[in-house]
Amino acid sequence: MAYLFWIKIAFLFLVRSKRATLALGLMIFSAVGTLVFISAIAVGINDSMILNSTGLYSGHITGLQLDKTITKQRLFVKGVSNVLQRFQIPGTLYHQERKEIQTLMAVNPDQELKNTFLWKKVIKGNYITDKKQEILISHHTAKQLDVHPGEKVIFKSGSSVFPFIVAGIFETGIDRLDNGIAFCPISILSVPPENWDCAIFINPGADLETIMVSYASTGVDTSLLKTWKELMPDLTQLIDLNRISMGFIMILVLGVVCFGTACAFAIFIISNIREYGILKAMGVTPSETTLLIFSEVILLNIIAAIAGTIAGIIVVFITSKTGIDISNFTSHNQYFVVSGLIIPRSTPASLFLPSLLTLSFCLLAAIWPALIVIRQRSCDILRSI
């Protein structure tokens, strides 16, 4: 069978059936373009939730109670962008007659400012400064101790006593951060604790599991390291849910569009049934007729889907420059504590899935009209027109 010949005939058929091809192509073009953009928004929403949740404080991987043998340098493997060192000091925070049990986290303020967004959640005063006896406390703690920025507090841990000035008060809306944690600079600790915590940040697109495998291969006890997926199963589920919803939307949108396209295809093919009747009378076999019809469908889909994908990419590119601000709808949502800005991002799946689904649906849609053409005798076709 001369495939190229039939593809050429299919191409000529489409090109010279101008208006019908344009109408069908527009349907596919708009469906694919819309889905590429919607998919990119869904990916952007997931990115934003992960960024908000990991970027606020915990990082993509959280290390707890690491011993001295695990140095900060050992944690810099391929794909890791930064490792923030932290020390936990349990104790009690005092202000005048009031006291509150706290875990004081000694952090490097400069690194924290660069890599985390907790400073954005400071509602009174300022974030802590390196080498200063300053403490950042939560709104809940400040309320319990009746303390304000600029006032003195004392932190006691065993026999150690640390006098601090309250630099600022933060409120994240996340219980585990807002209750019982305060922050101070590492530099004020003369002897840091033996064990340390860390927040590991990874590069965009880097794979968490690969990084964990790298740690295991270098002898790091990975039971001390928890990925955000382990620490925040609710977020993991939410992202999975978002993906499933997106899948449903794709299938529903494409289902509706492809039902329309299927009907249009059927009309398109049946309205041109005379041509197929002539072809049959000339000795074109059923398999060649099928090849011709499916070549038309595939060609139309490929052209319209490429155009739709390009249009979708352009819209994604334009909107990613400024982002889409949905802060008004996320102000009480813990997964958007820092920012409600969605940056649409295309992934291979979001780019190719709409086109592949459209092509699959349209091929299915072409079966019925193809059967009509194949089953009818050419004399019946030619007699009926």
Next chain:
Amino acid sequence: MIEAINISKHFGSGSKKVQVLSDISFRLEKGKTLTIIGKSGSGKSTLLNCLGGLDLPDKGQINCFGIDINCLCEKKRSLFQREKLGFIFQSNNLLSYLTVFENIVFPLVLNGFGKKERKKRVAQLLEMLKLDHLACAMPNELSGGQAQRVAFARAIAHTPQMLLADEPTASLDTQTGLDLIKLMVSVGIEHNITIIVSTHDNEVIKYADRILYLKDGKIIGK
């Protein structure tokens, strides 16, 4: 040789049953021209369709060059049609999305002619039919006579063994119709093509070797 033995065909069923062909039998030697004459509804087109394998008779046998076409599967019948037959219809039935050149070259591609051979043949046909200036024209840009000549060129491009023409002159004026018939017969003689023409035009009879008169699906004269 083409042989039709007791061909019968009906359409519809019950009270709406219409007997279109009844026990049609005839023989035609290779290279001869047969004209089927009859009024509208006499069964001319149905007989031609059956002879070309476009339709199947209810009973009877059709042997075309030693092949019983009713016994062929659909694919083999298609291959038989593309190789051995050429059709001309009342309304030219050109492929509307192909140019004149592409329409004529189509059966040549189907029959596996090489690119050079195809170009040469189409050029010869276009020149012979005085259509060379219309090679790139679309069918809707042609007059009725031009379109029917293109349909004729397409039907004989691959030099079939049999040419079936279903009222080819019906949509043409008298002179154009006669010119087409003359051309058809001369090409048939030149290439030893068996021609079967259905018509209700008595002028066409002059060019036939044999004539079949059909009335209500029956042969009333030979």
